[in-house]
Amino acid sequence: MAKGDPGVTTRGRRAAPRSKRAAAANGPELVQLLTPEGERIESATGPDGTEYRVDFTDEEYRGLYRDLVLVRKLDAEATALQRQGELGLWASLLGQEAAQVGSGRALRTQDMAFPTYREHGVLYCRGIDPIMPLGLFRGVDQGGWDPNEFKFNMYTIVIGAQTLHATGYAMGVAMDGKTGTEDGEAVIAYFGDGATSQGDVNEAFVWASVFNAPMVFFCQNNQYAISEPLERQTRVPLYQRAAGFGFPGVRVDGNDVLASYAVTRHALDNARLGQGPSLIEAYTYRMGAHTTSDDPTRYRIASEVEAWQAKDPIARMKAFLEKQQIADADFFAAVDEQARTESVHLRERVLEMPNPEPVSMFDHVYPHGSAELDQQRAQFTKYMESFEGSAH
Amino acid sequence: MSRIKEFNLPDLGEGLTEGEILAWLVKVGDVIELNQPIVEVETAKAAVEIPAKWAGQVRAIFHPEGSTIEVGTPIISIDTDPGAGPIEESTTGTPAADLPTPSAASLAAVEVAPAEGAVEPGLIGGPAPGGRTAVLVGYGPRTTAAKRRPRKGGVPAQASAPAAPVVRAPAVPVAPPTPVAPVAAPSDGNGRAGGPVLAKPPVRKLAKDLGVDLGTLTGSGPLGSITREDVQRAAAAPAAAEPLTTAAPTATAASFGADREQRIPVKGVRRLTAENVSRSAFTAPHVTEFLTVDVTRAMKALDRLRGRREWRDVRVSPLLLVAKAVLLAVKRHPMVNSTWAGDEIVVKNYVNLGIAAATERGLIVPNIKDAGRLSLRELADAMTDLVQTAKTGKTSPADMSGGTLTITNVGVFGVDTGTPILPPGESAILAFGAVREMPWVHKGKVKPRQVTTLGLSFDHRIIDGELGSKFLRDIGDFLSDPEAALLAWT
Numbered sequence: 001m002a003k004g005d006p007g008v009t010t011r012g013r014r015a016a017p018r019s020k021r022a023a024a025a026n027g028p029e030l031v032q033l034l035t036p037e038g039e040r041i042e043s044a045t046g047p048d049g050t051e052y053r054v055d056f057t058d059e060e061y062r063g064l065y066r067d068l069v070l071v072r073k074l075d076a077e078a079t080a081l082q083r084q085g086e087l088g089l090w091a092s093l094l095g096q097e098a099a100q101v102g103s104g105r106a107l108r109t110q111d112m113a114f115p116t117y118r119e120h121g122v123l124y125c126r127g128i129d130p131i132m133p134l135g136l137f138r139g140v141d142q143g144g145w146d147p148n149e150f151k152f153n154m155y156t157i158v159i160g161a162q163t164l165h166a167t168g169y170a171m172g173v174a175m176d177g178k179t180g181t182e183d184g185e186a187v188i189a190y191f192g193d194g195a196t197s198q199g200d201v202n203e204a205f206v207w208a209s210v211f212n213a214p215m216v217f218f219c220q221n222n223q224y225a226i227s228e229p230l231e232r233q234t235r236v237p238l239y240q241r242a243a244g245f246g247f248p249g250v251r252v253d254g255n256d257v258l259a260s261y262a263v264t265r266h267a268l269d270n271a272r273l274g275q276g277p278s279l280i281e282a283y284t285y286r287m288g289a290h291t292t293s294d295d296p297t298r299y300r301i302a303s304e305v306e307a308w309q310a311k312d313p314i315a316r317m318k319a320f321l322e323k324q325q326i327a328d329a330d331f332f333a334a335v336d337e338q339a340r341t342e343s344v345h346l347r348e349r350v351l352e353m354p355n356p357e358p359v360s361m362f363d364h365v366y367p368h369g370s371a372e373l374d375q376q377r378a379q380f381t382k383y384m385e386s387f388e389g390s391a392h
Numbered sequence: 393m394s395r396i397k398e399f400n401l402p403d404l405g406e407g408l409t410e411g412e413i414l415a416w417l418v419k420v421g422d423v424i425e426l427n428q429p430i431v432e433v434e435t436a437k438a439a440v441e442i443p444a445k446w447a448g449q450v451r452a453i454f455h456p457e458g459s460t461i462e463v464g465t466p467i468i469s470i471d472t473d474p475g476a477g478p479i480e481e482s483t484t485g486t487p488a489a490d491l492p493t494p495s496a497a498s499l500a501a502v503e504v505a506p507a508e509g510a511v512e513p514g515l516i517g518g519p520a521p522g523g524r525t526a527v528l529v530g531y532g533p534r535t536t537a538a539k540r541r542p543r544k545g546g547v548p549a550q551a552s553a554p555a556a557p558v559v560r561a562p563a564v565p566v567a568p569p570t571p572v573a574p575v576a577a578p579s580d581g582n583g584r585a586g587g588p589v590l591a592k593p594p595v596r597k598l599a600k601d602l603g604v605d606l607g608t609l610t611g612s613g614p615l616g617s618i619t620r621e622d623v624q625r626a627a628a629a630p631a632a633a634e635p636l637t638t639a640a641p642t643a644t645a646a647s648f649g650a651d652r653e654q655r656i657p658v659k660g661v662r663r664l665t666a667e668n669v670s671r672s673a674f675t676a677p678h679v680t681e682f683l684t685v686d687v688t689r690a691m692k693a694l695d696r697l698r699g700r701r702e703w704r705d706v707r708v709s710p711l712l713l714v715a716k717a718v719l720l721a722v723k724r725h726p727m728v729n730s731t732w733a734g735d736e737i738v739v740k741n742y743v744n745l746g747i748a749a750a751t752e753r754g755l756i757v758p759n760i761k762d763a764g765r766l767s768l769r770e771l772a773d774a775m776t777d778l779v780q781t782a783k784t785g786k787t788s789p790a791d792m793s794g795g796t797l798t799i800t801n802v803g804v805f806g807v808d809t810g811t812p813i814l815p816p817g818e819s820a821i822l823a824f825g826a827v828r829e830m831p832w833v834h835k836g837k838v839k840p841r842q843v844t845t846l847g848l849s850f851d852h853r854i855i856d857g858e859l860g861s862k863f864l865r866d867i868g869d870f871l872s873d874p875e876a877a878l879l880a881w882t
Binding site for chain 2: 294301
């Protein structure tokens, strides 16, 4: 994906005629540009009348497909590594690739992202080595990437807390005068459907709205907060909550990488231009477990999973590329081979990750250390040394 | 590194200590690929498939399906280079004659040290007697040389300490798997015998500072854990601790014949049932009432129903009429369909009718959602579905949750009635006994009639004797003359 190339055109129309919204008859509107069967939809209209469309080159379409496949394969490798005892835990993104790659590729270089612990796809799009989160989940480091270098914050385990961090960061961006132009900065915060019930998220909504923070709230509604289904989170479609806070909300097909891109790019551009926050509800499905410690068969039925399999984000992109003759069998084989090679490489590097020295836990508490910390380190070192050479 | 690799059961959740092998997906001799699913393991958190860590050929499977394995125990061995010819002795570090399988006993007891060296003391604070290593988090016992050891101790137990490589006894390759004797480590009941030494970190610190080896102590705390006092006592009289050192409490346990008692692990449906009935029995004050009724007319009505063309393919059982009777009676007495919620009583305006079912997995109570809104025909179909689903073991958790009132059909076992225990959260449960031909006074004469006994248990916090009696009476009235009841009530 060419950076800086909008690749998307949108036309804002605040007062859409009601007839445009007739499609909402059997449920909330869903912005979709690629159907599960791989048919392209020219343009889609959001609830506020915004028209979304994308105009990618063939190379860019193939690039998105490659991203989706790589991200899924690396994720599967991480899950396998956990099952083999090489990671303590893993939160799989299976099924949510399109929402992550679409939104991740929509970010511009200067935009800042605040992830949960599942945004491996966004992390990949930000150019971070995919090994990084594996170090975190293997327990050998704290994550390892520089958030300022890659404009991608550390994983946040506390549910929804990152929306407040992101809003604070966005306030800083605004105060630095970095908004209001087409080269302005925007901030995106990722969270899930369960997080919408958190106080933090609602506080972030209020604050971002009232102070017009350059924010995009990107909710991947994967239908479950661990085992709690969506109907236990909300009585209205999540994107409609935005209206109550005073900013636009839109629901996008989160298994459609093109629509996810278009909607996110539009919301980011609004934010960077100083038009305030938006909420995107990427309607998707977590095909796997919440984490490797979870067993989804205990709370959801197989037929539901099957229904979502038919909406797979990668299958529809592949069908589209084939139908439009944008890619041939050689291309797909090459992508699969690349994915295989990268996953083998990932595995080898994970197995070689050195265990940290126990005393290293004192290293990053303060940027410049402290006298008290030095004392604690010395005590701990002495304690550890007392074990060696003991008589037995 | 050896070409024969043993895969240890990892901690599949966060801090799990064991897992049960549900099914092997490969067998000895299979050539497998990297990440190919090899085994299904159920832990306290989830049932998961484990993918192969190495490509190669399966040489041995160490535990049969159904066994419970501690984290860190080898479960399978894989030849990672099967094309390279016969195995050489030096490739494994254990005598060639012993290959490919570790002895069943050594595996079962988890007293085997990794072949390549000592076990690093686990996070619980080091090896316990017998060389076992307790691991609460991480990836199982480390197979590197031990770097850290307790400062003092000089304990005789070290004769069997993990530092010495354990030579594995010859064993039978497990294909098909031979049953492996008790897999779970034996325990003497105070958590000591084969188990980790239990003690809180400050106690461990104290022990270390005082030079007391925790492995030599018998704990007096909860679950046999070692307390601060135990350590201080041992430090005051160090000699006294010695005799306790390697006492093997398991040996004394064997004085009874092994076959005179059987120990069945409490798990799955049995555990759930036990928790539910105990909780219900000791929180909801139960009252049970009985009513014996002449159901001859009802049985005849059922026969006429079966004879109708549109009911030809429908399963019509006496339970169907009982269900209908209960649903109609609930409408007349809505309070029985309620939940005691501490400060308030939640009366439900819908009936999710539970039907207790005996299945191979044990007792389960799926319920028919909104049964009160169903026609008799829909109710019959729903009951047939429910029973079929239960029999095939496919009842989903959703089917079993949210019940509001339950029927238990103990009559199918040929008994007259019972005093059922309320499912938690419900206020009434009806036991439906066997329908028998009995002498009965009918129109002034003793005649053989079809008779059954109903038993109704209810939560006395919500339902008084009067309400319970009226409810039971109405069910009985319906069953003794369904046509009249239908005309009168609906």
